Amino acid sequence: MMQGGFKRKNKAASEIPSSSLADMAFLLLIFFMVSTVFPKEKPKKLDWPEADATKKLDEARKDILHVFIEEDGAIYINDMPVPPAQVNAVIQPIHTENPQLVIVLRADREVAYQHVANVMTELQEARTVRLTFYTSLEQRVQRERR
């Protein structure tokens, strides 16, 4: 026990040094300002069709390939525009590499069915038969399930 009654003052600094914080923040700010590239083209908005029977897909991400169809019928695979007749040629090598491939067809709800049917025919030619029509759950059902 301490005698004499001199209390030791706790003088250890209880704060994290932060004088350089502002420097770091500005450095990051400037880094992002310099490195940011704004996309020139605007992403097109796609509206998915709604369906009550929407089910979650349990496939691994690596087995999933997205095929986008825009309202005007333009097809995109892996962010690359693909002419309708080339879909088969693009998908076939991917399918050969991964026979477990599942195609998730993300088509705009207003696209003419002809475009969707064309893609399905191309998929059949590429022998990729596992297909999912991407849909969102209907708002009404979504509320009920919550």
Place this chain on the structure above:
Amino acid sequence: MAVFRKKQRSGGEIPTSSMADIAFLLLVFFLVTTVFDEEKGLRIVLPEQSEEVEVSQKNVYHFLIQPDGTVVVRMGEAQNESVIGAQQVGALWAQGFETNENLIAAVKTHPQAPYRFMIDVLDQLQGAGAVRISLQVLEN
């Protein structure tokens, strides 16, 4: 003359003891609010290209989707057609399936019909438990 120099003693630091709290608060906030885009949809398996199966007409339930979203329904060889809305397809299918378990749904969509009408019908069929569904383009 005696010169007293003033010692500079003002603290040059921003208080940061609560920084960790703020950081964790933000971390927890984003952990809670983040929603991952999950894969979902209506699953089907396309037939193999060479695979052509002859089916008896009496086992085929035709759903002809028109460009305006109405569905023309025809059962097998019967000539009478009826026009219904997409929302009634499920009930109608369930009724037909009760009487004939080998029933196949042939969904024929007009090439100019919006895709969502086909999805509406497919949704109804899958909701009613239909497994054997054929998707085709409606030919005039």
